[in-house]
Amino acid sequence: NAGVTQTPKFQVLKTGQSMTLQCAQDMNHEYMSWYRQDPGMGLRLIHYSVGAGITDQGEVPNGYNVSRSTTEDFPLRLLSAAPSQTSVYFCASSRTKNSPLHFGNGTRLTVT
Amino acid sequence: AQTVTQSQPEMSVQEAETVTLSCTYDTSESDYYLFWYKQPPSRQMILVIRQEAYKQQNATENRFSVNFQKAAKSFSLKISDSQLGDAAMYFCAYSKQGGKLIFGQGTELSVKP
Numbered sequence: 001n002a003g004v005t006q007t008p009k010f011q012v013l014k015t016g017q018s019m020t021l022q023c024a025q026d027m028n029h030e031y032m033s034w035y036r037q038d039p040g041m042g043l044r045l046i047h048y049s050v051g052a053g054i055t056d057q058g059e060v061p062n063g064y065n066v067s068r069s070t071t072e073d074f075p076l077r078l079l080s081a082a083p084s085q086t087s088v089y090f091c092a093s094s095r096t097k098n099s100p101l102h103f104g105n106g107t108r109l110t111v112t
Numbered sequence: 113a114q115t116v117t118q119s120q121p122e123m124s125v126q127e128a129e130t131v132t133l134s135c136t137y138d139t140s141e142s143d144y145y146l147f148w149y150k151q152p153p154s155r156q157m158i159l160v161i162r163q164e165a166y167k168q169q170n171a172t173e174n175r176f177s178v179n180f181q182k183a184a185k186s187f188s189l190k191i192s193d194s195q196l197g198d199a200a201m202y203f204c205a206y207s208k209q210g211g212k213l214i215f216g217q218g219t220e221l222s223v224k225p
Contacts (some may be wrong), residue, residue, distance in 0.1 A: 033212070040121075042203055042215035058212060090157065098145045098207055103157035 002026050006091050006104035013081040013111045021076040021107050023091030029102070031094040032074040036060065036087040037106075043090065049074055050097070081111045114139045116206050118216035125194045126224050132179075133189045133219045135204030142166075145207040146180070146187045151218075152200040160202070163187065191221075199223045 007022045025032065030051045035043040035058075045058030047066040055066050063085060065077040074093075078085060088108050092101040116137045125131035137146070148160040163171045163180050170178050175195075179188045191198055204216040 035213075035215075040217055042116075042118075042217045043205075043213070044215070045212050048212055059214075088155065092157075100147060100159045100162055101157075101213060106155045 004091055004093050004102050004104040006089075006107050008107060009105065011107060011109050013078070013109065015081060015083060015111060017081050019078050019081065021078075021089055021091070021109075023074045023076065023104060024072050025074075025091075025093040025102070026072065027093060027095070027102065028071060029093035029095050030071065031097060031099075032068065033058070033092050033101070034064070034066065034074070034076045035090045035092065036085075037090060038087050046076065046089075078109075083111045085109065086111045114141075114206055114208060114214050116204055116214050116216040118202075118204055118219050120219045121217070122220045122222070124222045124224060125191070125198075127194055127196060129194055130190060130192045131194055131221065133191075133202050133204075133221065135187045135189070135216055137185050137187065137204075137206045137214075137216075139185070139206065139208065141208055146178075147205040147207065147213070148176070148178070148187075148189045149203045149205060149215075150198075150200045151203065152197075157203075161189065194223050196223050196225060 004025045033048045034046040037043045048056045049068040091104040144165045146163045150158045175192045201218045205213045
């Protein structure tokens with residue numbers, strides 16, 4: 001039982017490059033979300049999905065795109081990386097809207 | 113907008129002693145959920161405890177318990193008989209209808225042997 005799988009674990013990008021952070025869950029959860037964690041700021045919601053084909057913006061969506069074509073996958077795309085996007089990114093899923101979140105192990109992204 | 117505040121950036125406790133981590137939140141809603149998550153150095157996010165706002169009884173999970181004061185919008189976490197493995201960053205989080213979590217800034221707990 002893999003749970004929530006994020007890849008890659010670490011990534012270094014140059015300013016202006018694009019990339020996709022992958023997230024997959026095998027628990028048939030409808031709810032999936034992306035958070036970024038920065039020192040002293042806790043985790044902040046980037047984007048959110050309540051099911052395949054449905055996405056919504058969170059607190060800090062600028063510079064990020066998401067899509068949800070299947071229940072299992074919820075990739076996060078950085079369109080043109082900026083140093084301000086240096087952070088640790090977490091993907092999470094939950095069975096219902098108020099169930100506890102299951103988190104992936106995070107991706108540490110550095111933008112130079 | 114809802115906010116979650118953890119006013120203690122760092123806390124320290126002696127092994128086997130009890131420590132309480134504070135959390136306050138602001139909301140105009142009456143139905144919501146509150147959580148405490150633990151993040152050890154491994155970076156993994158681990159659910160510690162969950163409280164449903166409509167339940168007056170405080171949640172308990174083994175050595176972890178909460179003091180939920182709905183009127184005061186306070187949700188503190190008590191760790192009894194602290195162990196070295198409890199050392200971690202602890203996050204308080206609020207979930208409004210719709211499932212989006214709002215996290216506090218975190219409290220880093222150290223446990224002294």
